[in-house]
Amino acid sequence: MKKLQYLFMSLAAMLLASPAFAQGGEVANQWVPLAAGLGMALAAGLCGLGQGKATASATEALARNPGARPGIFIFLILGLAFIESLALFTFVIIFLKVK
Amino acid sequence: MPTQLLFTQFLNAHFASPVTALLRAVHVHPTYPNTPITNAFAMELLVFLFLIAYFLVVRVTLSVEKPAAAQHLAEMTHEFVSEQGESIIGHGSERFTSYLTALFLFILLSNLMGLVPGLESPTANSVVPLGFALVTFVYYHYHGVRSNGGAYVKQFLGPVWWLSWLLFPIEVISHCARVLSLTVRLYANMFAGDLVTLAFFSLVPIGIPLVFLGLHLGVAVVQAYVFFLLAAIYLSLAVAHDH
Numbered sequence: 118m119k120k121l122q123y124l125f126m127s128l129a130a131m132l133l134a135s136p137a138f139a140q141g142g143e144v145a146n147q148w149v150p151l152a153a154g155l156g157m158a159l160a161a162g163l164c165g166l167g168q169g170k171a172t173a174s175a176t177e178a179l180a181r182n183p184g185a186r187p188g189i190f191i192f193l194i195l196g197l198a199f200i201e202s203l204a205l206f207t208f209v210i211i212f213l214k215v216k
Numbered sequence: 217m218p219t220q221l222l223f224t225q226f227l228n229a230h231f232a233s234p235v236t237a238l239l240r241a242v243h244v245h246p247t248y249p250n251t252p253i254t255n256a257f258a259m260e261l262l263v264f265l266f267l268i269a270y271f272l273v274v275r276v277t278l279s280v281e282k283p284a285a286a287q288h289l290a291e292m293t294h295e296f297v298s299e300q301g302e303s304i305i306g307h308g309s310e311r312f313t314s315y316l317t318a319l320f321l322f323i324l325l326s327n328l329m330g331l332v333p334g335l336e337s338p339t340a341n342s343v344v345p346l347g348f349a350l351v352t353f354v355y356y357h358y359h360g361v362r363s364n365g366g367a368y369v370k371q372f373l374g375p376v377w378w379l380s381w382l383l384f385p386i387e388v389i390s391h392c393a394r395v396l397s398l399t400v401r402l403y404a405n406m407f408a409g410d411l412v413t414l415a416f417f418s419l420v421p422i423g424i425p426l427v428f429l430g431l432h433l434g435v436a437v438v439q440a441y442v443f444f445l446l447a448a449i450y451l452s453l454a455v456a457h458d459h
Contacts, residue, residue, distance in 0.1 A: 191304070194438070194441065194442060194445065195442070198442040202404075205405065206404075208408060209403075
């Protein structure tokens with residue numbers, strides 16, 4: 118059953134792909150919005166995972182030791198900023214490439 | 217012809233020809249000679265004038281017995297910045313308080329400007345954050361050299377001498393990447409914030425975009441704080457002594 122599923126999935130993908138191969142360069146731009154959306158979605162999703170991990174650890178640490186609030190806060194904001202900038206790099210690349 | 221805000225139109229109507237002449241004198245040819253002043257520059261000028269006026273008001277109304285509202289605000293800002301500086305840079309952070317305060321207030325005001333109708337954030341233009349980042353870059357290297365002298369080079373060479381040929385280029389690249397990441401973080405955040413509000417405004421013209429304006433308010437404050445925090449951290453790394 119699983120194998121059949123894979124077979125049909127790959128067949129469907131190839132059916133979708135064949136018109137694109139046939140038409141060649143003139144419609145190469147038709148994939149740009151798709152790629153931009155997928156790229157941004159990947160970046161946003163993984164960035165969300167990373168930020169979630171960071172925030173979870175920070176809140177846990179804060180619950181264990183409320184006295185360490187200022188130090189944890191600075192590192193949390195810093196970490197979030199660095200993680201977020203990765204998604205923003207993706208955004209800028211997309212913005213530069215998509216015309 | 218780019219669209220101009222009211223203040224930009226005013227500036228261009230009065231100062232277009234001298235500015236174009238000045239730009240020509242340094243061999244820069246503006247795309248639109250009749251309107252050489254961009255929105256970003258006009259907004260920066262507005263922030264600059266506002267901050268100068270604010271500092272003047274604070275200085276004039278300075279009083280020990282009856283502190284005015286502006287003085288309370290200035291004291292709060294100073295307390296915040298020097299507290300952060302003390303906790304990050306440690307001993308000798310008083311020297312940097314003026315620069316950090318100016319940077320923080322300028323970026324905060326520039327970011328918040330985008331929320332006012334008829335104005336726009338100068339930081340949503342990639343050139344303006346680049347300027348902040350370059351100034352910060354030069355400033356922390358200057359203070360690194362000032363406080364460490366020739367030994368500042370040691371920070372670029374890594375812990376052991378026989379790896380320094382490998383670590384030196386890496387460190388130089390990472391210092392240049394700091395400029396890039398500071399620029400892109402601020403620019404992309406402000407730009408994306410504006411864009412999200414605009415996108416939802418085109419979907420639902422009433423009510424819903426307000427939520428994203430609120431989100432943008434939070435992002436604006438946090439990004440100003442992050443820029444200030446990173447500048448302070450780079451400063452602290454540059455002026456740190458090896459013991």
